[in-house]
Amino acid sequence: MNMKQTTKNILGVAAIVLLSSGVAGITTYKLLNRERPAAFSELFQQNPDNVQLAAFHATDAQPVDLTQAAENSVHAVVHIRATQLGKTQTVQGMPDIFDFFFGDGRGQQRQIQTQPRVGFGSGVIISKDGYIVTNNHVVEGADEIAVKLNDERELKGRIIGTDPATDLALIKIEGDDFPTIPVGNSDALKVGEWVLAVGNPFNLNSTVTAGIVSAKARSIGGGAANGQAANIQSFIQTDAAINSGNSGGALVNAKGELVGINAMLYSPTGAYSGYGFAIPTSIMTKVIADLKQYGTVQRALLGVVCTDLNMGLAVDEENKVIKEIKEKAKELGIKEGIWVREVTEGGSSAGILKENDVIIAIDGRKIHRFADLQEELAKHRPGDKINVTVLREKKEKTVEITLKNEQGTTKVVKDAGMEILGAAFKPVSSELKKQLNLGYGLEVTGVTNGKMADAGIRKGFIILKANGQPMRTVEDLEKAMKEARKSPEQGLFITGMFPSGKRAMYAVDLTQE
Known part of the structure; x- marks a missing residue:
């Protein structure tokens, strides 16, 4: 086995759970009897009367009539054009023989003018006063942002905040009474449930594709190692067609509620081939509320180095890491959960969790794999208390942990420009x-x-x-x-x-x- 493969395997199994100031969805906060932050109710358009917008509930009858859900969604999805202006840059040339002997050894400098770059994507209006959610990669590095509504109006947008870790961004257009999509609860989604992917990919007005939820809490790629925070890896997978221009668009359930932000497609050719991924609203709501309120995400860290025991289900018997996980799973008497390998000194779990604990639930929700743990942490801010259920010496034990941030405190971190x-x-x-x-x-x-x-x-x-x-x-x-x-x-x-x-x-x- 070559070094690259070994490294990849290690990255896939060891992670420092530094994640996720995340994103307790509105429903989650209610279940936890928390006082919902004002930013939540002010920012997101709600559906307080639980109005049935489609002819049938997604799980009550088939076929489902998706026309009403589509009609209520398309007007709130916008086309985004992000322009990075040309810049003058100084380039250091390689020294030639004359520079080496007679100059300063650094080569000649020259000025170059970069060409403007234009990127396109979609966005979702989440409040009547013009707050729009999109992907970070759609607007990253942009000097100018133009937003085109479904009614052909084009407005100037400005970035309120971005979060590369979750690939989310919040932008603002000026005005009032914009069309919106009510935010739904992605936790309530079921595999096999009908969903719509709504985007404005090629400046052709909003486009709708339909499919089902193929999987939840789907992880793409590895976690993190060597002390670096992993990206949030807990996606909704769908077979509704998501192409590159749909990035930042809406994933909508049959009731016309926003349940995810379309993030990427998975394809060997770069074109749609049956797999698309969306960031669930359970993560989105908290991230966006933080960006609006603080300018940066309040990320809560569990403070442990851990390994997903599910990796032990891999069939590669020659892989030393996989073999180690299988042996540990056998020793612990459990096949899934998060194996705590080390507790970070001064972190959230210091003095509470112990080495060789296996995390099996957070606030009563079962933790099967690392993506589940990331999603749960992504719902919380530093200072929040969570109940963590672990298997310790083959006995279940529930402990309360107060989450901390990267600095090891519970203070709010404001965007420091x-x-x-x-x-x-x-x-x-x-x-x-x-x-x-x-x-x-x-x-x-x-x-x-x-x-x-x-x-x-x-x-x-x-x-x-x-x-x-x-x-x-x-x-x-x-x-x-x-x-x-x-x-x-x-x-x-x-x-x-x-x-x-x-x-x-x-x-x-x-x-x-």
Whole structure:
């Protein structure tokens, strides 16, 4: 077995459950007797009277009349055009022999103009005042967003927040009394139930395809290892046709309720071949409410390194990892559930869960595989309490755990944009680089009140590295800052120099009250 295959297997079975500030759907919060956040009721269009919109309930009779559900859905699905404008970039060329012996060894720099890039997708209007859910990959990196409604109106959109981990984004158009789709409960979906995939894929007005729910809590690809958070991998699988332009569109049940956001298709050719996947509303509602309220998702982490015992059902007897899981499952006397291999110090489960516990339920819901665990955690914020049922020494035990965030606290994490630094930046000019013999650098062109001023950084300082990473562009600094915000210390250690040649180091505290 080659190294690549071994690595893939390990990634598929070991995961640090750092997931998912997620997304308790509205129904879930009711069942837990929680006080529903105001953002939920304000943001999502509801169906309080449980109006029957289709001729038959999906499970009451066949065939199901889907015409009313389609009619009530198409007007709330929009076409999204995301444009990334052309930019001027500095490219460092490879040094030739003359540069090597007679120059500075770094090669010649040249300016290139990138071409504008345009992407297309779909979106779903979830509130009358113009909040729209779509996929993150539809709008990622966009400088301009145009939204075209089913009635041919075209409006300018702006990004409220994005979450790459769940591939969801929230955008806003200005106006009132837009058509909406009531949000349903994806947990109530049954395999075999009729659903509609509604999208606006090619700017052709909304398009409807029909199919059934093929599977729930479907995981695509591996989880996570080496301390990195996994993407949410708990999809609704359907055979309703989902093509690339449908990304961000609506998955609708026979009552005309939104039960998922179409995310991807699974096909060896890139065209529809019978498998599509949607992000369930049980995850979507919490993520979108967080984006609206805080600008970023409040992700709750269980704080354990764990393995899905279902992997032991694989038939590859030569695989050492699979063999280890089978042996452990036999030893524990259970074939499915989440085997706790390590409890993270200072994490949510520290002092509560133990090594070799097997998680079999959360808040009464059975946990068969890793995707089930991810989906349950995705419904909660740091500070929420959950009841975790484990099998410990072949006896069931239920414990209460207070979930924490990546920093090991229950505090709300707000979106910290570059503005909190209170400074402006630009890449070091060619002249200054030549004068100071620098290959790269980010010049501080102005400092106002903010984190930079608090740290003592002044105008003219040239940032060379932040937390050990070279700073060539403003985007490099933004990336380093976002990574630093995820660490418990929330600090940015900056090294650089002044135009005088004097070198300096600064520690920037990114914590917010």
